[in-house]
Amino acid sequence: MEHPTFSRTMDNDFSKTLRRRVNQYFKSNNISRNANTQMVFKTIIMLALFFIPIILLSTGLISSVWLLFTLYIISGLGMSGIGMGVMHDAIHGSYSKHKHINTLLGYTFNLIGANAAVWKIQHNVLHHTYTNIDQADDDLNAPFFLRFSPHAKHYWLHQFQHIYIWFFYGISTISWITTKDFVRIKRYKAIGFFNKKYEYQTTLLSMLSWKLLYYTYALVLPMLMVPQAWWVVLLAFISMHFITGLLVSIVFQIAHIMPTNSFPLPNEKGMIKANWHQHQLATTTNFGPKSKLLFWLVGGLNYQIEHHLLPDVCHIHYKNITGIVGETAKEFGMPYHVKKSVYHAILDHVKMLRWLGQKQTVGAV
Numbered sequence: 001m002e003h004p005t006f007s008r009t010m011d012n013d014f015s016k017t018l019r020r021r022v023n024q025y026f027k028s029n030n031i032s033r034n035a036n037t038q039m040v041f042k043t044i045i046m047l048a049l050f051f052i053p054i055i056l057l058s059t060g061l062i063s064s065v066w067l068l069f070t071l072y073i074i075s076g077l078g079m080s081g082i083g084m085g086v087m088h089d090a091i092h093g094s095y096s097k098h099k100h101i102n103t104l105l106g107y108t109f110n111l112i113g114a115n116a117a118v119w120k121i122q123h124n125v126l127h128h129t130y131t132n133i134d135q136a137d138d139d140l141n142a143p144f145f146l147r148f149s150p151h152a153k154h155y156w157l158h159q160f161q162h163i164y165i166w167f168f169y170g171i172s173t174i175s176w177i178t179t180k181d182f183v184r185i186k187r188y189k190a191i192g193f194f195n196k197k198y199e200y201q202t203t204l205l206s207m208l209s210w211k212l213l214y215y216t217y218a219l220v221l222p223m224l225m226v227p228q229a230w231w232v233v234l235l236a237f238i239s240m241h242f243i244t245g246l247l248v249s250i251v252f253q254i255a256h257i258m259p260t261n262s263f264p265l266p267n268e269k270g271m272i273k274a275n276w277h278q279h280q281l282a283t284t285t286n287f288g289p290k291s292k293l294l295f296w297l298v299g300g301l302n303y304q305i306e307h308h309l310l311p312d313v314c315h316i317h318y319k320n321i322t323g324i325v326g327e328t329a330k331e332f333g334m335p336y337h338v339k340k341s342v343y344h345a346i347l348d349h350v351k352m353l354r355w356l357g358q359k360q361t362v363g364a365v
Contacts, residue, residue, distance in 0.1 A: 171242065
């Protein structure tokens with residue numbers, strides 16, 4: 001599919017009004033739209049949660065199996081925090097007004113085994129621009145045994161996906177650090193990205209180097225230093241990734257693969273009927289907005305609407321501008337989907353997965 005375009009009807013009025021009100025909030029409160037002291041403190045905590053257990057595992061002082069698994073799982077929580085609450089803002093350019101700081105913190109994604117350059121295309125460009133549009137939003141492009149769009153091809157086993165999908169959510173980051181980045185960089189090259197001279201080659205070499213570094217300190221060193229069989233350490237390493245994959249996948253999926261969200265297709269001219277801001281509001285859902293703990297743990301991604309409309313604002317501010325966004329959407333007659341808790345969001349996500357698993361997916365959920 002060619003990249004679709006969006007209608008411009010009323011888009012300027014809504015976007016200008018929203019921007020003016022959000023800018024006024026920051027100006028009147030004399031605060032930056034980027035990271036604050038609280039965000040810096042959070043960054044230090046997440047980096048420490050990831051690296052300190054890994055360092056301890058490389059000292060040779062850890063011998064018990066239960067402590068081995070505990071440290072890896074704690075590291076997995078830190079990995080989730082880096083992915084959702086540090087690199088995510090940095091790669092969007094919202095962590096700091098200084099580009100080099102965003103670039104530096106974006107490399108934390110490489111430090112946990114993935115790749116910032118590939119993620120920027122997958123997430124910032126394809127997902128944020130073409131949210132929930134089949135074939136255009138790369139988050140919907142799943143293996144044949146998973147179906148995230150009513151427009152995707154249906155297979156008989158999809159009727160069970162709401163049962164087995166949790167396993168694949170759990171191994172999603174293992175796929176990321178092994179094969180997914182390589183598959184995607186090749187595909188992105190084929191569709192026009194990495195087209196500068198030697199850009200593809202240098203990015204691929206950089207990716208290989210970062211992954212080798214990650215495997216060295218996160219897996220090989222613990223295998224050498226922990227007095228346990230190599231396969232025990234490997235299982236602990238996999239458990240770290242399973243926790244990370246499950247947490248990250250659930251957070252991102254319950255924001256978009258929901259019964260209340262739309263999955264529009266462009267017309268024969270390649271145009272989406274809604275304007276871009278209407279599209280973001282129609283395809284995105286907030287969840288658990290009153291939970292301060294959830295907000296802290298998932299990097300503010302329970303406020304996905306605010307993130308999609310204002311990706312240049314650091315997530316630490318989302319809870320303070322959600323009222324502005326909601327009221328402006330209501331004023332312009334646009335949807336604003338919210339689930340009161342993560343529990344209710346997961347239940348609706350399961351409902352959507354079951355519906356997508358049916359052969360006939362025409363009409364309301």
